[in-house]
Amino acid sequence: MSDYIIETHDLTKRYGNQISVSHLNIHVKKGRIYGLLGRNGAGKTTTMRMLLGLTAPTSGEVTIFGKHFQGNEKKILPRIGCLIESPGFYPNLTGTENLKIFATLRGLKNPKYIKNALELVNLPYRDKKLFSQYSLGMKQRLAIALAVMHNPELLILDEPINGLDPIGIAEVRDFIRELCDASGKTILISSHILSEISLLADDVGIIDHGKLLEEESLKELEAKNAKFIHFCVSDAQKAAQIITTTFSSKDIRLADANNLYLYNTTLPVAKINRSFIEAGIDIQEAHLCEDTLEDYFKKITGGEGIA
Amino acid sequence: MVTIIKTEFIKLKRYFIIWIGVSLMLLTVLLTLFTTMADDGMTWDYQFLFEQVVKNFVTMIFPMCITLISGYMISREYTDDTLKNIETLPISFQKLLAGKLIVSAILSLFLGAVCFAFTVIANFIMGYEGFSLASALTGLVQMTLLGFFLYLTMLPIIVLTSRQRSSFLVGVIVAFVYGFIGMFANGALESIYPVTAALGLINYRSGTGGVMWNKGLCLISVLAMCAIGIAFMFIKPKPEKKEVKKTNRPAHKKGW
Numbered sequence: 163m164s165d166y167i168i169e170t171h172d173l174t175k176r177y178g179n180q181i182s183v184s185h186l187n188i189h190v191k192k193g194r195i196y197g198l199l200g201r202n203g204a205g206k207t208t209t210m211r212m213l214l215g216l217t218a219p220t221s222g223e224v225t226i227f228g229k230h231f232q233g234n235e236k237k238i239l240p241r242i243g244c245l246i247e248s249p250g251f252y253p254n255l256t257g258t259e260n261l262k263i264f265a266t267l268r269g270l271k272n273p274k275y276i277k278n279a280l281e282l283v284n285l286p287y288r289d290k291k292l293f294s295q296y297s298l299g300m301k302q303r304l305a306i307a308l309a310v311m312h313n314p315e316l317l318i319l320d321e322p323i324n325g326l327d328p329i330g331i332a333e334v335r336d337f338i339r340e341l342c343d344a345s346g347k348t349i350l351i352s353s354h355i356l357s358e359i360s361l362l363a364d365d366v367g368i369i370d371h372g373k374l375l376e377e378e379s380l381k382e383l384e385a386k387n388a389k390f391i392h393f394c395v396s397d398a399q400k401a402a403q404i405i406t407t408t409f410s411s412k413d414i415r416l417a418d419a420n421n422l423y424l425y426n427t428t429l430p431v432a433k434i435n436r437s438f439i440e441a442g443i444d445i446q447e448a449h450l451c452e453d454t455l456e457d458y459f460k461k462i463t464g465g466e467g468i469a
Numbered sequence: 470m471v472t473i474i475k476t477e478f479i480k481l482k483r484y485f486i487i488w489i490g491v492s493l494m495l496l497t498v499l500l501t502l503f504t505t506m507a508d509d510g511m512t513w514d515y516q517f518l519f520e521q522v523v524k525n526f527v528t529m530i531f532p533m534c535i536t537l538i539s540g541y542m543i544s545r546e547y548t549d550d551t552l553k554n555i556e557t558l559p560i561s562f563q564k565l566l567a568g569k570l571i572v573s574a575i576l577s578l579f580l581g582a583v584c585f586a587f588t589v590i591a592n593f594i595m596g597y598e599g600f601s602l603a604s605a606l607t608g609l610v611q612m613t614l615l616g617f618f619l620y621l622t623m624l625p626i627i628v629l630t631s632r633q634r635s636s637f638l639v640g641v642i643v644a645f646v647y648g649f650i651g652m653f654a655n656g657a658l659e660s661i662y663p664v665t666a667a668l669g670l671i672n673y674r675s676g677t678g679g680v681m682w683n684k685g686l687c688l689i690s691v692l693a694m695c696a697i698g699i700a701f702m703f704i705k706p707k708p709e710k711k712e713v714k715k716t717n718r719p720a721h722k723k724g725w
Contacts, residue, residue, distance in 0.1 A: 253485050255479070255483070269472070
């Protein structure tokens with residue numbers, strides 16, 4: 163049996179001539195947080211909708227808990243908690259009444275399920291406030307409460323921090339992390355906010371124009387990020403010559419007349435600095451730099467950055 | 470199914486559409502009272518008032534009213550974006566729809582009873598004669614059942630317009646026309662046309678108004694509509710289309 167909780171094989175979704183998701187192969191490991199990262203319209207939500215059976219794939223296959231999704235929906239879906247797109251609830255009912263509907267439909271008779279779920283997201287139990295009077299942040303919290311209410315093994319959360327204030331974001335982040343670490347839940351989370359994925363995910367899948375460009379653990383991705391020494395000097399041309407001749411390294415890039423980048427970070431920086439000074443080159447700055455995940459994202463998507 | 474029905478009733482809490490239904494039942498009676506002002510030499514009593522209310526109920530208000538309420542109850546799952554939460558439980562749309570249709574059937578009985586209650590109140594206000602406990606009981610049963618039978622005849626419209634958000638408004642218009650045409654059904658057609666066939670099933674003006682109902686035909690007509698409605702539930706929905714935001718085209722420059 164596969165070690166993956168979610169596995170897709172060439173998952174594709176086409177709307178007419180438009181391809182939303184193309185031959186997607188994602189692998190979500192048990193007990194880990196998988197961050198699906200991509201710009202708006204990259205195909206994250208369509209992918210999640212296909213994983214939950216809300217949208218039928220044009221081709222390809224989804225395997226969840228080692229079972230083919232199609233034909234096993236009734237066995238698989240009760241083990242999943244989800245939040246897809248915006249929170250959808252009945253505006254004429256309170257938060258508790260809304261959760262009561264879904265608890266009843268799930269066969270959860272004990273009110274403690276509702277109470278615990280609301281407590282987890284810091285929403286009051288049996289409050290009189292109607293859903294229509296909720297703020298966007300409260301709506302999002304209620305949607306998270308609905309996703310976790312039945313204690314599912316797998317959580318599929320589409321942009322769960324949308325609409326939350328900074329404190330709320332931090333709370334939800336901690337809460338998701340705890341669900342994974344303490345309860346061993348597997349979590350698939352999507353976001354267009356790179357910093358969130360880098361703070362939360364164990365594994366990252368980068369999706370762009372419906373295609374999965376990269377799928378690796380966050381650690382591997384970070385290791386892939388380029389490290390370099392940035393010199394800001396009075397004569398970058400002369401400095402480059404010294405590195406090439408004295409230190410036998412051609413792994414350099416001349417940005418302009420004053421800025422030089424050295425990609426071989428194993429060279430002795432102190433000795434290089436001394437050589438520069440001896441050659442009459444003034445050094446304004448010398449830093450050890452590292453590309454961010456955003457730089458990496460830009461590099462592999464071949465475009466602009468992400469929030 | 471019992472659970473779905475139970476939750477459907479929770480969803481109706483504080484829901485304005487029920488009050489619209491009650492208001493429309495009041496309108497049925499008020500519309501009838503309005504016609505009493507006509508100087509046509511008619512002598513009004515309880516029985517005549519009841520018959521006139523039933524006529525307006527069948528041909529003017531109820532088909533449109535029950536289609537509106539049922540349509541709203543179904544459509545809200547799209548507009549409130551709750552369908553995704555239900556489908557991932559998982560509960561199929563068909564099962565949910567079946568639950569909603571059962572609740573709508575119960576509401577049709579309720580609205581029939583409400584309309585009867587308004588008729589009795591109107592009778593007391595107007596001071597018409599001929600009201601008795603026996604006639605009240607008969608009237609209550611007749612109007613309540615009439616609501617239910619009319620609902621059954623509207624099932625195909627309700628189900629057919631339930632597949633897309635807001636398309637139920639088209640259904641409301643169709644239901645109104647469908648009910649209104651009933652006003653012109655005569656003779657044998659009265660027992661065949663589903664809306665008027667519902668009247669046959671409650672014995673409306675049987676004998677006294679010279680109406681001879683073919684009960685068998687009436688029953689077949691109403692049940693046929695109900696069966697068509699149920700059959701429509703199994704039609705596969707159209708393949709989904711991705712929602713595309715309309716982009717505003719730049720306006721053409723006019724003149725020089």
